[in-house]
Amino acid sequence: MTSTPMADLWPTLPGADTRPEAAYRLLQAAVESFAERGFHATTTRDIATSAGMSPAALYIHYQSKAALLAEISQAGHAATLALVRDAVVGEGGPAVRMRRLVEQFTAWHARARTVGRVVNYELHALPEDAYAVVAALRLDIEREVSALIEAGAAAGEFQVSEVRTAARAVTSLGIDVSRWYTDRSTETPEELGRRYGELVLRMLGARI
Amino acid sequence: MTSTPMADLWPTLPGADTRPEAAYRLLQAAVESFAERGFHATTTRDIATSAGMSPAALYIHYQSKAALLAEISQAGHAATLALVRDAVVGEGGPAVRMRRLVEQFTAWHARARTVGRVVNYELHALPEDAYAVVAALRLDIEREVSALIEAGAAAGEFQVSEVRTAARAVTSLGIDVSRWYTDRSTETPEELGRRYGELVLRMLGARI
């Protein structure tokens, strides 16, 4: 369908080397189908055909269609959380950290928009146990952002009246990028990240 | 399913009085099912049963399942555009107008989150002709926001480097509310609107 290398769509896709190549192709095909049509509108035949196999081959590598979604969603959330922690842990004060976080969070949701759509908009299709895992990861992300805002407010670098609302706004901006960003967008993911970083710092009342 | 009055979910749902009551019930059931499970995971039996009818009754009032989605999506988008125009046309300078716009846009996406989910996240399931109508309405909304930001920048009330990016951020914040807001959220739609209005004005560099 598209010739975009997977590395661009999901740089952190796990198992690219270790996993059997067929399983990897199935995962890749599932990501693109789920993102484009949604989980329920995607058939196992769609996925298998995109991966160049018969429908039955899917069940050699994955237990079910839902298991594919669970794997994508969990890996995607884990990658996002890692990215957030990485940005928060680095050097600098709260404002510097926040700028870096927004830049990377935003750029990721633009660059990996295909995975991002599955991760953010197909949660309702997850089996209950996979949903629980993913919900915990989402909570962790939210907590990291809240903690950073709180630290900035305590240090006098930010002026916020409601930390939770501000945290919601920050993550919200980034997540929604995966909805509207397309390969026809004129801004590169990195440009967009820088601009959003600027907007967020102002939103939080940082002097810049 | 829920006892929330429809007026709260979609205050502007058209035809509540004029339309045959059965057709209205079907529309209402479709909104709730599409929002909760998505278009493709919703069956015509789901909708009909929720409306207290047999599956066949649906086809007396609507041509197809997709026609129901089209009606919901078009009416929802028309209502949103009307709300935006209403806020922009009112009195005050760009900053006052923008605050009002964000307050109402945000509050609507919280209050009418059920319709909002269908409107914003089921676009891909629309038949092509209905999609064209809806896409035009979305473009109109984006243009209104962009124009207002441009006016504010020209009047020296806003400091923005990229109008399109800023406009994206403003609408993005509001739209994403329909994804995460639940009836367990502690902020009322109006409170959230006021807080988001504050954040957006700061983001746009308005002195407040």
Add this chain to the structure above:
DNA sequence: TCGCTGACTAAGCGCTTGCTCAGCATGGTG
């Protein structure tokens, strides 16, 4: 009383879905 209409249902058609299973080619091992 009558025929007619509009809203509705029970039954089910044709098709697609997720998934299974018997069997086949391949390549490494004794």
Add this chain to the structure above:
DNA sequence: CACCATGCTGAGCAAGCGCTTAGTCAGCGA
């Protein structure tokens, strides 16, 4: 050579899908 594990296919099953059809029935004007 035989033997088997691995990775896959072709065929197809049971269930469920959107939608249709034939028919019921209350209400109504003449």
